[in-house]
Amino acid sequence: MRFLKITPLVLLLALIFNSCSSVRVASDYDREADFNQYKSFAFFKPGIDKADISDLDKKRILRAIESEMQKNGFTKSDNPDLLVSIFTKTNENINIYQNNFAGWGYGWGWNPWYWGSGFNTVNRTSEGTLYIDLIDSENKELVWQGMGTAALAREVNKKQERINEIVAKIMEKYPPGMEK
Numbered sequence: 001m002r003f004l005k006i007t008p009l010v011l012l013l014a015l016i017f018n019s020c021s022s023v024r025v026a027s028d029y030d031r032e033a034d035f036n037q038y039k040s041f042a043f044f045k046p047g048i049d050k051a052d053i054s055d056l057d058k059k060r061i062l063r064a065i066e067s068e069m070q071k072n073g074f075t076k077s078d079n080p081d082l083l084v085s086i087f088t089k090t091n092e093n094i095n096i097y098q099n100n101f102a103g104w105g106y107g108w109g110w111n112p113w114y115w116g117s118g119f120n121t122v123n124r125t126s127e128g129t130l131y132i133d134l135i136d137s138e139n140k141e142l143v144w145q146g147m148g149t150a151a152l153a154r155e156v157n158k159k160q161e162r163i164n165e166i167v168a169k170i171m172e173k174y175p176p177g178m179e180k
């Protein structure tokens with residue numbers, strides 16, 4: 001009987017944790033840009049300074065972007081081909097799961113599957129969207145933008161790992177037409 005009470009809660013928690021691990025990504029780009037010409041990058045400080053997140057999270061994001069850019073064959077330079085900027089948005093999601101299922105029985109007053117009056121679960125998650133902008137340094141025009149939306153890690157020791165995952169998923173879309 002205890003198994004029947006715990007199983008739905010365990011399944012609900014598994015669903016919540018599984019849905020939190022996904023990263024939804026999208027990208028857009030200038031169809032006239034020649035992406036083969038870009039070999040070096042630098043961070044665009046005025047754009048990064050406008051991002052509305054803590055300096056520690058900015059550092060985490062910039063480290064992850066630098067790592068991914070280097071994996072894609074870019075070198076960091078004082079005279080770059082591309083400028084990298086970021087923009088962020090966050091929102092708090094509150095999900096209320098309500099189960100008023102009282103079960104079925106074999107007659108009035110007797111119910112072998114009775115779980116009580118139901119259970120409610122409230123789940124709060126912070127969801128963030130990270131935009132990574134790649135700007136042609138010569139003409140200062142946006143040539144590529146990647147966006148990733150995901151649940152954020154609350155624990156400090158998991159933040160860098162989560163940010164790395166989000167940035168990696170976004171950068172899979174670069175260069176356009178070459179998705180991995």
